[in-house]
Amino acid sequence: MRYARPETATEAVGLLANEAGVTRVLAGGTDVLVQLRAGSVTPDLIVDIKRIAGLRAITPEAGGFRIGAAVSGAELGEHAALCALWPGVVEGCNLIGSTQVQGRATMAGNLCNGSPAADAVPGLVAAEATARIEGPTGPRECAVADIPTGPGKTAVQRDEIVTSIFLPARPARSGDAYLRFIPRTEMDIAVASAAVNLTLATDGTIAAARVVLGAVAPTVVLVTEAATALIGNRPDAATLATLQAACSAACNPIDDKRGTAEFRTQVAGVLAKRATLIAYARAGGSL
Amino acid sequence: MKTVPVSTTINGDAAEFICAPDETLLDVLRNRMGLTGAKEGCGTGDCGACSVTLDGRLVCSCLVLGVEAEGAEIATIEGLATGDGLHPLQQAFIDHAALQCGICTPGILVAAKALLDKNPDPSETELRYWLAGNLCRCTGYDKIIRAVQAAARQMRSA
Ligand SMILES: Cc1cc2nc3c(=O)[nH]c(=O)nc-3n(C[C@H](O)[C@H](O)[C@H](O)COP(=O)(O)OP(=O)(O)OC[C@H]3O[C@@H](n4cnc5c(N)ncnc54)[C@H](O)[C@@H]3O)c2cc1C
Ligand code: FES
Ligand code: FES
Numbered sequence: 001m002r003y004a005r006p007e008t009a010t011e012a013v014g015l016l017a018n019e020a021g022v023t024r025v026l027a028g029g030t031d032v033l034v035q036l037r038a039g040s041v042t043p044d045l046i047v048d049i050k051r052i053a054g055l056r057a058i059t060p061e062a063g064g065f066r067i068g069a070a071v072s073g074a075e076l077g078e079h080a081a082l083c084a085l086w087p088g089v090v091e092g093c094n095l096i097g098s099t100q101v102q103g104r105a106t107m108a109g110n111l112c113n114g115s116p117a118a119d120a121v122p123g124l125v126a127a128e129a130t131a132r133i134e135g136p137t138g139p140r141e142c143a144v145a146d147i148p149t150g151p152g153k154t155a156v157q158r159d160e161i162v163t164s165i166f167l168p169a170r171p172a173r174s175g176d177a178y179l180r181f182i183p184r185t186e187m188d189i190a191v192a193s194a195a196v197n198l199t200l201a202t203d204g205t206i207a208a209a210r211v212v213l214g215a216v217a218p219t220v221v222l223v224t225e226a227a228t229a230l231i232g233n234r235p236d237a238a239t240l241a242t243l244q245a246a247c248s249a250a251c252n253p254i255d256d257k258r259g260t261a262e263f264r265t266q267v268a269g270v271l272a273k274r275a276t277l278i279a280y281a282r283a284g285g286s287l
Numbered sequence: 288m289k290t291v292p293v294s295t296t297i298n299g300d301a302a303e304f305i306c307a308p309d310e311t312l313l314d315v316l317r318n319r320m321g322l323t324g325a326k327e328g329c330g331t332g333d334c335g336a337c338s339v340t341l342d343g344r345l346v347c348s349c350l351v352l353g354v355e356a357e358g359a360e361i362a363t364i365e366g367l368a369t370g371d372g373l374h375p376l377q378q379a380f381i382d383h384a385a386l387q388c389g390i391c392t393p394g395i396l397v398a399a400k401a402l403l404d405k406n407p408d409p410s411e412t413e414l415r416y417w418l419a420g421n422l423c424r425c426t427g428y429d430k431i432i433r434a435v436q437a438a439a440r441q442m443r444s445a
Contacts, residue, residue: 001288003308003354026352033350034331036309046308048355074344098420099398100335103344104351186419187333 005048009055009134009163012047017136017159019045025161026050027070028104030097031113049161058082063169066132069108069162074099076107086167087282088176088195088275092123095180098187108162111144114152115189117215121148122195123178125220126210129167135160148219171208173200175282177275180214181267183258190215191259194247194271196279198230204285206230211243211276216251216268223250226272234287235276243276244269295356297322298366306353313337315353316363324364324393328422335421338394339363345401347420364393367400375445376400376438385434387425395421399435407443411436 006012016023021044026032035041049055055070058079065082073093076082083090096105096119110120111131124144131147133140136159144165147154156162180193193214201207211226225246233239253264280287288307295302297320304319311330316322316339328334330349337348340362341355367374376396379385386392395418402409402417409417414435415428423431 001307001309003291003352005354005357029350029352029355030332033311033352037330037349046352048352050355072344097332098335099401099417100338100345100347100420101332101350103341103346186416 001043001046003046003048005051007051007053009052009161012049012052012161013134013136013159015045015047021045023047023158027106027109028072030101030105031109055163061166064167066164066166068164070106073102073105085170086127086176088178088197088279089123089127089167092178092195093120095119108165111147112154112156112162114148114154116151116218117190119180119190119193121220122193122212122214123176124165125222126176126195126197126212127167129165131162132164132166133160134163145222150218171199173283174198175279177278177282179271179275181271189258192216192264192268192271194268194275196272196275198279198283200283200285205232205234211247211272213247213250213268213272216253216264221250223247230276235280240273240276244273247272291354293354293357296360298362308354310353311349312351312353312356313348316348322363322365326390326393328390335398336391336394338397338421340397340401345398364397367396375441376435379434379438383430383434383437385426385430391421391423395431403439403442407439
């Protein structure tokens with residue numbers, strides 16, 4: 001195995017493109033090092049992206065924020081303006097692992113690892129975040145929603161790297177939230193999760209909504225029927241019941257040691273309901 | 288596998304080592320630098336026994352490659368005491384019997400120090416969440432929490 005520490009994205013892409021063997025991009029390494037140790041991957045080349053200029057920066061852009069692919073979860077959580085704008089996205093990222101894992105783990109790594117239970121991804125999809133991807137022909141933009149394609153699989157090609165993730169500006173009266181269920185209070189993988197992003201009209205009804213579920217299908221699921229149930233309404237009991245049913249109907253989970261398919265289907269709907277209420281309150285709504 | 292020379296700073300002193308590209312920082316510290324305070328409990332980021340700080344951030348050294356230490360500042364448990372004087376956290380762990388076998392202790396001390404550097408007066412909830420990535424099979428955690436609280440009090444009044 002060889003280790004490279006390029007200083008530009010172009011150089012990183014060149015290294016990946018010119019390597020015939022197995023390659024791994026290294027960001028925080030909290031998935032990569034576990035895979036190395038387990039022997040589940042034996043890379044010929046590791047490309048560490050943390051020294052690429054700009055990749056560790058959080059930069060205001062067009063009323064939103066561009067987040068470099070090497071920014072850690074801890075750094076996201078310490079950025080007050082980012083937490084104020086996208087609290088639900090940051091809370092998803094900050095649920096990843098322990099303090100130690102937060103010191104290293106990136107949201108781009110969480111996305112590129114391709115786990116259906118990745119905690120950063122539902123919030124990013126709910127936020128309509130986009131990823132900037134550098135490849136052999138230059139940069140391209142891709143909706144985060146289009147990146148996961150199946151367990152362990154993504155639309156990021158082997159000679160590409162994500163360089164940043166962009167979280168857009170948001171209208172007044174907006175709020176987002178993320179909740180997951182795990183069998184303990186810390187340090188476990190989501191059994192089911194839900195992210196909700198809302199914008200309210202001046203009268204307190206919901207004007208725009210995105211509802212996204214994690215860990216209940218091969219990729220995150222954007223549940224448009226759940227958003228439709230919310231729009232034009234307040235999150236009253238009847239509206240939430242319709243939302244919950246729409247969420248459960250969108251689930252296509254596996255059975256495993258953490259939870260049965262039936263349990264995941266039920267819990268995803270409950271989490272979506274609770275996340276809606278938190279997002280609604282954060283948007284300034286009151287019932 | 289071709290080895291790589293690495294220049295770094297460990298506990299304030301310049302340090303150089305040569306390691307294989309797939310060697311973890313934990314293995315480098317223990318096997319090449321003779322710093323055996325950081326322990327390997329799991330090797331997969333779950334137990335925190337290998338905790339060190341890297342450029343001021345608490346990390347699991349089992350999830351860092353040795354080559355990533357190039358140009359970085361690393362702090363390990365070996366740098367906590369000053370000469371023969373124990374750090375207040377170390378003294379509090381003895382006074383409160385916050386260890387039994389001791390395998391988890393270096394990692395917990397490094398993690399607790401990182402918290403108190405950032406927040407000298409954490410609530411019990413903050414403290415428990417901060418240390419959630421440090422597993423202990425012996426103490427039941429309560430004495431650890433009490434010891435860190437006592438050390439924090441002492442450090443605030445010092
Ligand atoms: C103890 C422990 C607890 C954990 N708990 C959770 C949890 O609660 N929730 C959760 O979702 N995850 C959890 N994880 C998994 C992991 O921490 C996250 O997926 C993390 O976000 C990965 O980020 P990273 O920067 O460490 O990625 P890395 O390990 O560096 O990379 C992950 C994958 O993405 C690729 N990659 C990384 N960055 C890029 C890029 N910029 N462009 C292209 N490809 C890239 C890598 O090649 C690799 O395949 C846990 C891991 C550990 C060890
Ligand atoms: S040995 Fe590193 S976390 Fe357990
Ligand atoms: S004292 Fe034995 S593991 Fe903590």
